[in-house]
Amino acid sequence: MNILIKDVLVLPMMASGREETLFRGCVGISDNRIEMVGHDDQEADRFRREHAGSLCEIDGRGKLLMPGFINIHNHVAMTLMRSYADDMPLMPWLTEKIWPFEAKEQPDDVRLGAELGIAEMLLGGTTTFVDMYWMQSSVAEAVCRSGIRAVLSPCFVDNRFEEFERDLMTVMDTYVGNCDGRIGVMIAPHAPYTCSSEHLSRALELSRRYDIGINIHVAETESEIETIAQRYGKSPVVYLRDLGIFERPAIAVHTVYLNDEDVAILKQYGVSVAHNPQSNMKISSGIAPVVRLLREGINVGIGTDGPCSNNDLDMWEEMRSASFLQKVATGDPCVLPAYEVLKMATVNGAKAIGMEGQLGEIAEGRLADVILIDICKPHLCPQHDLIANLVYCGKSSDVDTVIVNGRVVVEQGQLLTLDTKTLCRDIQTRVEEMLRRH
Amino acid sequence: MNILIKDVLVLPMMASGREETLFRGCVGISDNRIEMVGHDDQEADRFRREHAGSLCEIDGRGKLLMPGFINIHNHVAMTLMRSYADDMPLMPWLTEKIWPFEAKEQPDDVRLGAELGIAEMLLGGTTTFVDMYWMQSSVAEAVCRSGIRAVLSPCFVDNRFEEFERDLMTVMDTYVGNCDGRIGVMIAPHAPYTCSSEHLSRALELSRRYDIGINIHVAETESEIETIAQRYGKSPVVYLRDLGIFERPAIAVHTVYLNDEDVAILKQYGVSVAHNPQSNMKISSGIAPVVRLLREGINVGIGTDGPCSNNDLDMWEEMRSASFLQKVATGDPCVLPAYEVLKMATVNGAKAIGMEGQLGEIAEGRLADVILIDICKPHLCPQHDLIANLVYCGKSSDVDTVIVNGRVVVEQGQLLTLDTKTLCRDIQTRVEEMLRRH
Numbered sequence: 001m002n003i004l005i006k007d008v009l010v011l012p013m014m015a016s017g018r019e020e021t022l023f024r025g026c027v028g029i030s031d032n033r034i035e036m037v038g039h040d041d042q043e044a045d046r047f048r049r050e051h052a053g054s055l056c057e058i059d060g061r062g063k064l065l066m067p068g069f070i071n072i073h074n075h076v077a078m079t080l081m082r083s084y085a086d087d088m089p090l091m092p093w094l095t096e097k098i099w100p101f102e103a104k105e106q107p108d109d110v111r112l113g114a115e116l117g118i119a120e121m122l123l124g125g126t127t128t129f130v131d132m133y134w135m136q137s138s139v140a141e142a143v144c145r146s147g148i149r150a151v152l153s154p155c156f157v158d159n160r161f162e163e164f165e166r167d168l169m170t171v172m173d174t175y176v177g178n179c180d181g182r183i184g185v186m187i188a189p190h191a192p193y194t195c196s197s198e199h200l201s202r203a204l205e206l207s208r209r210y211d212i213g214i215n216i217h218v219a220e221t222e223s224e225i226e227t228i229a230q231r232y233g234k235s236p237v238v239y240l241r242d243l244g245i246f247e248r249p250a251i252a253v254h255t256v257y258l259n260d261e262d263v264a265i266l267k268q269y270g271v272s273v274a275h276n277p278q279s280n281m282k283i284s285s286g287i288a289p290v291v292r293l294l295r296e297g298i299n300v301g302i303g304t305d306g307p308c309s310n311n312d313l314d315m316w317e318e319m320r321s322a323s324f325l326q327k328v329a330t331g332d333p334c335v336l337p338a339y340e341v342l343k344m345a346t347v348n349g350a351k352a353i354g355m356e357g358q359l360g361e362i363a364e365g366r367l368a369d370v371i372l373i374d375i376c377k378p379h380l381c382p383q384h385d386l387i388a389n390l391v392y393c394g395k396s397s398d399v400d401t402v403i404v405n406g407r408v409v410v411e412q413g414q415l416l417t418l419d420t421k422t423l424c425r426d427i428q429t430r431v432e433e434m435l436r437r438h
Numbered sequence: 439m440n441i442l443i444k445d446v447l448v449l450p451m452m453a454s455g456r457e458e459t460l461f462r463g464c465v466g467i468s469d470n471r472i473e474m475v476g477h478d479d480q481e482a483d484r485f486r487r488e489h490a491g492s493l494c495e496i497d498g499r500g501k502l503l504m505p506g507f508i509n510i511h512n513h514v515a516m517t518l519m520r521s522y523a524d525d526m527p528l529m530p531w532l533t534e535k536i537w538p539f540e541a542k543e544q545p546d547d548v549r550l551g552a553e554l555g556i557a558e559m560l561l562g563g564t565t566t567f568v569d570m571y572w573m574q575s576s577v578a579e580a581v582c583r584s585g586i587r588a589v590l591s592p593c594f595v596d597n598r599f600e601e602f603e604r605d606l607m608t609v610m611d612t613y614v615g616n617c618d619g620r621i622g623v624m625i626a627p628h629a630p631y632t633c634s635s636e637h638l639s640r641a642l643e644l645s646r647r648y649d650i651g652i653n654i655h656v657a658e659t660e661s662e663i664e665t666i667a668q669r670y671g672k673s674p675v676v677y678l679r680d681l682g683i684f685e686r687p688a689i690a691v692h693t694v695y696l697n698d699e700d701v702a703i704l705k706q707y708g709v710s711v712a713h714n715p716q717s718n719m720k721i722s723s724g725i726a727p728v729v730r731l732l733r734e735g736i737n738v739g740i741g742t743d744g745p746c747s748n749n750d751l752d753m754w755e756e757m758r759s760a761s762f763l764q765k766v767a768t769g770d771p772c773v774l775p776a777y778e779v780l781k782m783a784t785v786n787g788a789k790a791i792g793m794e795g796q797l798g799e800i801a802e803g804r805l806a807d808v809i810l811i812d813i814c815k816p817h818l819c820p821q822h823d824l825i826a827n828l829v830y831c832g833k834s835s836d837v838d839t840v841i842v843n844g845r846v847v848v849e850q851g852q853l854l855t856l857d858t859k860t861l862c863r864d865i866q867t868r869v870e871e872m873l874r875r876h
Contacts (some may be wrong), residue, residue: 082819083826087775120816281762282830284771310816312828317755321762324719329761331720337525378558379750379834381520382869388521392720394748396817397835416771424819431820 001406002051003029006044008060008372009386010267013067013363015347022386027065027367032180032406037364045131056408062376064386064398066342067360068127068369069315070349073253073274073303075133076142077113080105080431082307091284098308102134104437109430112136114142116427119418120313124396127369127404128253130274130303130353134160134186134217136167140175143183147409147417149369151353153188153215161199165206172210180405184253185210186355191217192236193227200243201421213249213354216240219262220254221285226261237262246271253303253350255293256286261294263289272299272352275344277321279305287329291324291336301349302341316394319345323391338391372401439844440489441467444482444499445809447824448475450800451505453785460824465503467739467806470618470844475802481606494846500814501838502824505798506565506778506807507753508787511691511712511741513549513571517558520745528659528721536746540572540876547868548573552580554865557856558751559587562834565807565842568689568712568741568791570626570653572598574605578613581621585847585855587807589791591626591653599637603644606732608792610648618843622791623648624689629655632676638681640809645791649794651687654678657700658692684709689790693731694724700735701727709735710790713765713782715759717743725767727758729774739787740779754832757783761829810839811851 005027012021026038028047036047048055084095101182112135121129128149131139135151143150152171156164168187189195189203207214217234219225228236238261240246246269253274255266266273275290292302293300302322304313323336350360358367373390377398380389409417423425441463450459466474468483475484486493525534548571559567566587569577574590581588590609594602606625613621627633627641645652657663657674666674676699678684684707691712693704706713713728731738740760742751760782761774788798796805811828815836818827841849847855 074517080820083823083824083830086823086826086830087772089770089772093771116816116819123816206574207804276760278758282771282845283765284765284769286769287766311826314817314833317758320755321759324716324759327722328719328725331722331724332527333531333720334527358709370664375860376862378554378561380859382518382552382866384520384522384869385524386521388524388749392524395752395833397833397836420816421757421814422813424816428820431822 001060002055003406003408004044004047004051004055005058005065005372008019009064009375010362011064011387012037013346014361014363015341015351015356016176022033026060027362029368029403029406032368032370034362034364034370037362037418049086058372060372062374063372065362065370065372067346067362068264068371068402069125069345070301070360071121071126071129071313071315071354072116072251072301072349072352073276073305074129074131074313075306076117076129077110077133077135077139078306078308079117079427080109081114081432082311083280087310088383104293104434105321106137107137107138109434111138111141112427113431114139114196114425115146115418115426117149117307118142118146118291119415119423121128122146122402122410123399123413123415124316125317125371125373125399125402126313127352127402128349130186130360131145132216134163134167134231135206137170137174140179140183144175144179145417147407148284149182149405151184151186151395151402153178153186155188155190156199156203156402157190158192158196158199168206176418181327183406186215188215191220191224192239193224197243200245204244204248207248211249214245215251216245216253218252218255219257222257235259235262235267241265241269249354252286255278255281255309256288258289263292263298266293266298267296272301274303275300275353276303277325278318279309281321281325283309287325291326291330294340298350299351300344301352302345314396315345316396319391323428338388342387342392350399368403370398370403374400441496441841441844441846442482442485442489442493443503443810447502447798447813447827449502449504450475451780451784452790452799452801453794456474457835464498465800465808467841470802470806472800472802472808475800478758480622485799492868494663496810496839498810500812502809502813502828503800505784505800506809506842507563507716507783508791508798509559509567509742509751509753510739510790511601511743512569512751513716513744513749514555514567514569514575515548515571515573515748516744517555517865517874518547518551520749523746524749539872543573543874545562545573545576549576549579549871552866553578553584555745556584556586557853557858557861560584560840560848561837561851561853562752562754563809563840564753564839565840566787566791566797568624568653572601574667575608575612578609578617578621581619582613583855585842585845587620587842589624591624593626593628594636594637594641595628595632595870596634599640602744602781606806615817620843623655626653629658629662630677631662637682638683642682642686645686649725651689652683653689654683654691656690656693656697657733659728660695660754663695668745671746673697673700675703679703679707686778687792692718692723692726692870694726695716696727700809700822701730701736704731705734705737710739712741712790713760714741714743715763716756717747719759719763721747725763725833729764729768731748732778736780737786737789740783752834754834757829776826779829780825801850806841806844808841809837811836812838
């Protein structure tokens with residue numbers, strides 16, 4: 001399929017330099033790639049002639065075209081537990097609610113929960129997400145069916161290592177390379193305090209053997225810092241460095257509590273950070289030193305975290321919270337300005353998953369993951385600065401069209417690949433049935 | 439007009455006790471008041487018989503009915519400057535951008551800016567707002583036309599006192615009592631550092647003479663605390679108390695920096711606080727001690743602040759930010775739980791404007807300001823806890839129907855009283871013209 005989007009405001013979001021410049025132009029998509037980014041009607045006409053016969057044209061007037069969001073941290077199937085346990089202290093939250101519920105989860109529950117979360121993400125303009133959870137092969141099914149792009153990270157804690165290995169093999173053998181190439185894979189040890197050094201080393205070995213990256217929660221809470229100091233006499237970051245984890249491409253998730261040495265290590269090894277501001281706020285983890293990390297040149301992307309600790313999967317809100325939280329934490333209203341936050345949610349995310357130059361930008365040759373925003377809404381007017389409007393006022397409901405891998409999956413705000421009404425009904429029935437399960 | 443909403447989930451939000459209980463029922467509205475809140479079909483049938491002939495029936499299936507939001511702090515006409523000046527230090531922001539732009543504002547600009555902001559608020563489920571700005575008689579026109587309810591607070595700084603007095607008289611003489619009784623009034627000295635003691639005393643006298651409340655920015659920044667300490671040797675709260683300001687019904691806006699004595703004074707005088715979490719974050723003011731204020735029994739409502747420092751007028755996001763910010767600031771994920779935040783945005787707001795028992799609740803005899811939320815959306819499923827879903831996942835775009843003073847102003851997410859497309863176009867033309875003005 002070929003798609004021509006005409007007469008649209010284009011926000012390229014290029015990783016290199018400060019390409020803030022919006023321009024009115026046209027974008028041509030052929031198969032799963034952006035084939036043409038043009039500034040005038042001649043270019044549109046040429047694309048139309050070259051692809052006559054199988055061309056879908058989209059009128060871009062009143063819309064802005066930009067790369068889809070890359071949500072680099074999620075546990076998407078936890079939609080099953082959305083609003084199941086809020087406003088609780090950490091330990092009762094885990095021991096009385098989350099873990100007992102998770103113990104009931106079967107693969108088809110995870111598949112259904114993932115479909116619900118993916119529906120929400122696609123409708124809000126997220127075109128790629130990084131997931132970290134058990135039963136990632138069930139999440140892979142939902143990814144295939146829904147049309148989204150994903151990096152799936154089978155996860156383990158010490159007592160689920162064998163299950164993790166099987167899950168990893170299934171995802172790699174059955175899904176990576178299939179599903180239109182929309183699925184990538186990483187290895188996810190849950191955290192330094194839930195995985196033994198032995199298991200971390202075995203995960204590292206698998207990461208080397210299959211040449212895939214590592215995705216791990218690090219330095220999320222003060223209690224983690226204390227635990228790791230007691231066990232190993234060092235910080236979580238130093239501990240993981242000493243094990244060799246950061247010799248692999250890695251995403252360090254949260255990194256709320258970092259000392260100077262930790263920051264230097266993340267920089268030295270080119271580790272990407274997944275910042276989850278709303279989760280860090282809601283479960284009272286703390287405030288990650290994002291401004292400092294960015295100043296050091298560390299790549300920081302944005303994640304929603306799972307729907308138990310957020311509770312939605314909305315990258316618009318996450319961008320806004322990222323900026324606002326750093327402004328209030330540093331006392332400086334200039335930090336994390338709008339364009340920098342947009343980069344975190346797009347190009348920085350692409351870099352974190354090893355797809356810099358492939359995703360997160362609007363340019364010829366890139367994968368065709370693009371979104372169209374309806375900018376004719378009261379909350380987006382007037383347009384003194386469209387980029388500020390996007391970051392400080394944009395909403396999921398402003399997303400009109402979503403294209404992933406060259407395929408239109410959301411049109412006029414409606415999801416084409418999954419039936420959301422049925423999904424909402426099914427999920428309610430399912431969780432009620434799960435709560436009755438022994 | 440009479441309205442019967444059948445088969446709907448009702449969230450009453452009563453100020454007294456912990457009336458969290460959702461129930462399936464029906465609500466009958468007659469003229470501008472809630473006449474019937476029923477639990478079964480018989481009550482709906484009786485209402486239907488009693489109002490046969492002029493009855494509009496709304497099918498509430500798949501929807502939740504609750505009081506509209508009360509946004510207790512806004513400068514709504516500043517939509518004109520939305521995205522005009524972001525990510526800047528305070529003084530250049532004010533002196534190079536905001537003040538020069540404001541110097542160009544004419545009454546009809548303010549009317550148009552207010553219409554845009556009101557459109558946004560109504561679409562997001564806000565049914566009452568408290569405004570603080572110049573030219574409130576122009577805002578009053580927009581309030582009348584749009585169907586929203588408002589408490590308008592003509593504002594002054596020292597060099598605009600006479601203008602303020604004229605504005606106050608016009609609002610009181612022309613609008614209060616007209617416009618279906620939807621307009622109330624307060625007096626708004628801008629802040630202790632921008633208004634002399636003499637002008638504050640004159641404002642106090644007007645407040646007594648006309649028996650209206652006072653609405654003032656207080657203790658927003660550290661620099662304000664220093665300025666007032668240098669000038670008067672006391673805190674802003676003590677200074678205002680000593681002038682007699684708090685002997686009047688009052689809203690203290692922001693109150694980010696409070697000492698023990700300040701908190702005791704707010705409690706003693708029954709001052710309400712307007713908390714504006716996103717504004718406090720975005721312009722780096724700081725974090726207001728909301729948990730402490732609530733524990734002391736002080737009435738705290740929620741405001742968006744103006745669209746230059748937020749930048750949207752979205753009470754859903756403001757509720758979420760209020761809760762998240764207190765959770766991260768206190769390190770306690772249990773504080774500001776979902777229901778308490780919903781109360782802040784409804785009943786507490788009603789109390790702040792002296793309309794407790796009139797607004798902010800669903801009960802017989804209350805003014806008919808109610809909203810219907812479409813709860814069949816992926817981000818609101820499953821429904822383990824609908825109140826948590828509303829506060830942690832709800833969005834302006836989930837608002838289906840808005841009724842203010844017994845009149846339907848938003849239906850199926852469309853505003854009936856103003857043409858938003860025309861408004862967006864007009865506002866763009868207007869601000870471009872304003873920027874060319876000398």
